[in-house]
Amino acid sequence: MQLVVNKRNLIWSYLLVLTPVCMGIFGCKQGVEEATKIEVELYTTSDLDYPEDPIKITNGVTENYLQNFFLPWNLSPEQVVDSLDSFPGKNLSYLQNYLEDDEWYGENKKPHKRVLREEIVENVELGTFPNFQKKGIVIAHTNLRRIPSNRPGFDTYSKAGEGFPFDYFQETNLWANTPLQLLHLTNDKQWCYAVSPYYKGWVALHDLAIVTDDFISAWKTGHYAMPKSDAVNLSDPSSNYAINAKMGMVLPYENSTKGEQILAFYTNADENQNAVILKAAIDKDKVALADFRFEKDKLKILVSNLIGRPYGWGGNLENRDCSSMIRDLMATYQVWLPRDSKDQIDIGQQFELTGSLEEKMQLIKAKAIPFQTILRKKGHNMLYVGENERGEPLIFHAIWGLKTTYSNKKLATYLVDYPLEGIHHDEDGALKGRHILGESVITSVLAGSGNEGVTRPLLDEIYTMTNILENLKP
Template sequence: MTFRTLFLFTCNLLLFSGCAIKEPLLRQNEPYAPSTQSLVQNIVPQNIAQDDFTYRYYKPWFKTHLSHKKEDASWANKSYGIKGRYYGENLQLIGDDEVDALLKSTNFEAHGSVNAHAIMLQNEQMRNLPTHKPFFKKTTLPGEGYPFDYLQTSRIHIAEPILISHYSRDGAWAYVESSFAAGWLPSNSFVWLDAKERTPFIKALKIAIVQDNVPLYNAKQHFVSYAKVGAIFPIENEDDNFFYTFIYTKDANEEASKLTLFIPKSFAKKVPLEFSQESIHQLSNTLLGEKYGWGGYLNNRDCSAMTRDFLAPFGVWIPRNSAAQKSFGEYISLKDLSPKEKEAMILKHGIAFLSLIYLKGHIMLYAGEVQEKPFVMHNVWGVKTLENGKEGRDIIGKAVITDLYVGANQPNVPEASLLINRVEGILVKPTYATKNNLVSKYPSVKAIKDNNVYFMDGSTLPYDDKQAKHFDELLENADIEDMFTQTYPAFFPITPPTLNDDPGRFRNDAFLKKLYGESKKEIEKNLTEVIWLPNHGAKKLKFNQNENAAMQLQKVSDELDRLPEKYMKYLKNPAGTYAYRPIAGTSRLSAHSYGIAIDLETSYSRYWRWDKTYTFHNEFPKEIIDIFEKHGFVWGGRWYHYDTMHFEYRPELFESID
């Protein structure tokens, strides 16, 4: 028997043994928990993938800098540097000298000094401090001790992208950011990649692992690592039985070396996986029964890791912890409702195996209903108990499907501990609520409520006119909601945009007038001077000071001013900023009319209206574009109707800006 045949046989054996229906093994008198087979019967096949899944997953590779400043990144030094509070693996207090040495090793004086892009070579536990040793609280306290290691922050997959901040003093660890978490990883768990090595990962079609602990083998049939549900790999090739993918390893010189892998098609599916009965049944059954792992402890999952990994194959990215996940989309509060009212709202709004049900410190995947009763799938440690006035835990310790009344038949479980009484709300469908950016990015915007945008002066504008529009209508008559129709690909590699992909060209004039001035006279009152390239000519440019626009352009200017001299030819002679005029060929006001756009040197520019061949071409270096995007400016070179010299302040289209 060849290795290939033996491998396929072994893989199929593993697959079918892992797909047996698992029932949650709670106490016999707990409420009945249905199988996933019965819960998925009403699932309608559909595509639920987010348009920006690739961007969110590979976001660390699009960054030119870290998201967190040193003071924020080093929070764990303050929280876990308190002496006499934490216990080690021997259940004894950790000594002061050990704590001091650990804090010193974090080397946060070097924060942001590396700023290198890398990829994970293996599955790894991300830590809050650079050590694998645990920090437990007093084990006699309820809900403390094993497995609640306070230095455990998350688990990260093989082949996952990261951005490196800096190394510990001994070089054994690195502080990094992934797409969903930041913390410490062993230095031997990743390898640096340059832009040429990163681009194939981003551009390729993807597969997601859909069976836990899949062994990965290279072309020489040597074992490489295991992959878990939620891991994402690029597709290089495929045949009837295998996907051929690749990762990187370290060679003898610590450089990246490409390694081809082959993965059986029974263990991986193309992203996005169709949201169907078959796929949900397979994914849920491979996750059910997994032991609980606080923050990914021992490479197991906790509640939020389970929801993240379950949704990833469908092309749905969600943040790391329960509090962040419940805010990632349309959230309905259930806080002041009775148990029956909560159940009714969950049944009314919940989408089986997509909606998330939240209570403080815990998140659950809504799993559908049986006999008008909602069920949830969750990885849970246990249920609070109370006996003779002493709090304890009734341990479940694994991923299960239950109703919201777990423990209701147990005399030692108080009513207040029941899930139904602790449920605070439901996230109907995970998707980044871009409208929140209006509030967070524009000081004049107070809130968005009841389909209205509320401004600090008490005025309002409608948010969504509820009209379906084709491309030309979006250009001519965009409402505020329409401005978010297309995702802006910040920091992406520069490639020709696809047909009518113009993120940032849909503008609502009423909104812009409210922010920057209702008339030419009012706009001009709001203009201030930006010193352009202080050490290379110090030209004075007019820009709107409202909504921090001029301040952000000054940040761009100051950072561009520090670039090497070879970049100055693109920057020294900008074509202009404020100019009250319509967009060429239209009656709509241009962004220049509001004083929120700048055009760079025209001799290096390409504009779709000027080009007879209508062929995208760009001469502006990506280093310049990255700096503009870092501070909230969209680039006209990201548009199908390209204008490569044009940069426009549109912070609402960025998840975060400096």
């Protein structure tokens, strides 16, 4: 395997805060510390180790995927309410915690005012739960929220790794065509508390529609196509409503009179918010059908369509975070993964990673399987995709940034009175920040090493891995 390195493969970052602060604030004329250069080596899709032979995705695996995906429709409203605590996500009681917490910061970098928090909670009217027990479907790519509001909830902006994009009220994105069990409407009829296949939480009512048993029967065709990119346009000639399909989105379909096309289903709502089925003619080569093989040429297409895409915490702005990128990649083969990164690691055969960096690398190289193994550090999942020419494990992951640690007493003193977004003075006396990558990239597990100690290799914090297909086989 040949290592490809060019200008695009190197990300250069300079800490330029120190110089202007020292020159402009302290009037320093000499002794200014030289900026630290941070380098992260990136790889291309040609550098990866793909399966030598196609991997068989069994019928049992795809049946498990569809069972999980359609779960909100397969349960009765009574079953959902009785088992509500077992679904991932925040219960309605979370609203009381939000009401009493003065430390949530908004888009204006100021705390959420009590009066505005009261408006949100009073709009729910908890005493009437559940007041809207119906089945529904997502009709436009949307967000599932912890509170019935699009207002973000950030931690302290000046703290490294906080502020944008880490809106903690964002649970997950929901692609169109996602089944829902609807439970509770806000008083203003703009938000609905719902159970999705991934999380429970609040969805904007204008992004969903109500379904009937007849709709569900027509929708479950038994044939499901999975988009191979985020650029598959769905447009019905009889409607002015169209959307782009997303990788990870499930498209029921029927055969077209044109052999090279299928008629993919998507939805819109009528004036009463009831779902109607629309059908878009799309070329078969734009989607993964039942014969889509888990092999080099197909995987390379999928990775190429994901690499370089912006990072999106909780899937915000229709982007992907670490777990949703891996989920959507595997969903193309109808392999079910939970949405939450800590839940994904419990799927399959797990191995603990302890000891030195070299010991960890040796275990990864011995047990990990390209495109089938997830590596994990706290809060972040990575997909193992082979080795580079130096024998270092490679990972494909959607990442915000690498932790940075600097030391400068004068700047630390300045930060006490004049906080800077993204840099904070830690208890150990060091300045903590982030070197932003902000997208889906392919790196070595040693990414972060060799930067004068400012960044640590990712492998330092990787503590476990799982082979996700091992226990999914029937």
